[in-house]
Amino acid sequence: xxxxxxxxxxxxxxxxxxxxxxxxxxxxxxxxxxxxxxxxxxxxxxxxxxxxxxxxxxxxxxxxxxxxxxxxxxxxxxxxxxxxxxxxxxxxxxxxxxxxxxxxxxxxxxxxxxxxxxxxxxxxxxxxxxxxxxxxxxxxxxxxxxxxxxxxxxxxxxxxxxxxxxxxxxxxxxxxxxxxxxxxxxxxxxxxxxxxxxxxxxxxxxxxxxxxxx
Numbered sequence: 001x002x003x004x005x006x007x008x009x010x011x012x013x014x015x016x017x018x019x020x021x022x023x024x025x026x027x028x029x030x031x032x033x034x035x036x037x038x039x040x041x042x043x044x045x046x047x048x049x050x051x052x053x054x055x056x057x058x059x060x061x062x063x064x065x066x067x068x069x070x071x072x073x074x075x076x077x078x079x080x081x082x083x084x085x086x087x088x089x090x091x092x093x094x095x096x097x098x099x100x101x102x103x104x105x106x107x108x109x110x111x112x113x114x115x116x117x118x119x120x121x122x123x124x125x126x127x128x129x130x131x132x133x134x135x136x137x138x139x140x141x142x143x144x145x146x147x148x149x150x151x152x153x154x155x156x157x158x159x160x161x162x163x164x165x166x167x168x169x170x171x172x173x174x175x176x177x178x179x180x181x182x183x184x185x186x187x188x189x190x191x192x193x194x195x196x197x198x199x200x201x202x203x204x205x206x207x208x209x210x211x212x213x214x
Contacts, residue, residue: 003069004030004045007058008080011126012049016184017191022198023047023078029202030211041074043211054084054097055105063112070116076210077113078201080123082106083187086152087142090135096142099155106156110163119210122160123201124170125153126193127179132186144187168204170197 006012006023014021019028027045034042046069050057058081066077085097085105097105106122113120127146134143153171160167174182174196182193189197205211 001042001044001071002074002076003071004043004076004078005066005069006045006047006049006078006080007062007065008049008123009053009084010049010051011083011188012080013047013051014049014194015051016188017194019191019194021047021049022189022194022201023049025194025198026201029198040212044069049080052084053081055081055102055109056085056097059105059109059112062109063115066113066116075117076119076121076205077117078121078123079109079113081109082125082152082156083128083144083149086125086144086148087136087139088145088148089142091141095148099151102152103155103159106159107163110159110165121166121168121201121204121210122156123168123197124156124172125149126170126189126197127174129180129183129186132183136187137185166204166208168200170200173200 012023014024019025024047030043030045033039048065085102087096089096110120127149128144130146134145136142136144150171157167182189184190
């Protein structure tokens with residue numbers, strides 16, 4: 001049984017989506033294909049998103065959690081992290097996780113993931129509605145800012161190229177549409193937003209033949 005390990009924070013966890021988020025939508029889709037005979041292998045999807053996580057948090061747990069779930073070399077790791085790293089701490093005028101630390105953490109995360117699977121995908125960051133989260137209502141000492149999210153997204157894309165990791169851009173695609181309607185609270189996607197992310201992931205896996213559909 002091949003596995004898909006999805007690491008991230010609250011968006012990965014699926015907050016505010018009655019379907020459980022994009023990762024859970026992917027699991028349901030693959031389950032339905034397998035049960036109908038349209039997929040030969042039964043892919044086991046693990047949602048390993050934790051609210052509030054940064055790359056620093058993920059680096060501490062990724063190897064242990066991967067070891068508990070990998071059963072074979074036929075596995076895929078999807079990493080969706082960085083939005084919380086980009087947070088701006090208003091009184092100190094610093095990032096929650098500085099760009100250089102973010103870069104080092106991502107490189108180490110990729111190195112660990114690649115020890116267990118050759119297939120690693122990084123899901124790019126999503127834009128936010130600054131009118132609702134600058135400052136952040138539930139953490140007023142911090143702010144989300146799109147210019148900083150863009151910077152971290154570009155940095156992640158650059159690291160992916162250097163590390164031979166697939167990068168799936170969301171930020172730039174969403175900036176071309178009325179994305180604010182896809183956000184529940186200025187940060188977390190609505191059901192429609194999660195559906196768009198899920199569709200992008202599903203199409204990517206199919207196009208790149210990571211999962212072979214009949």
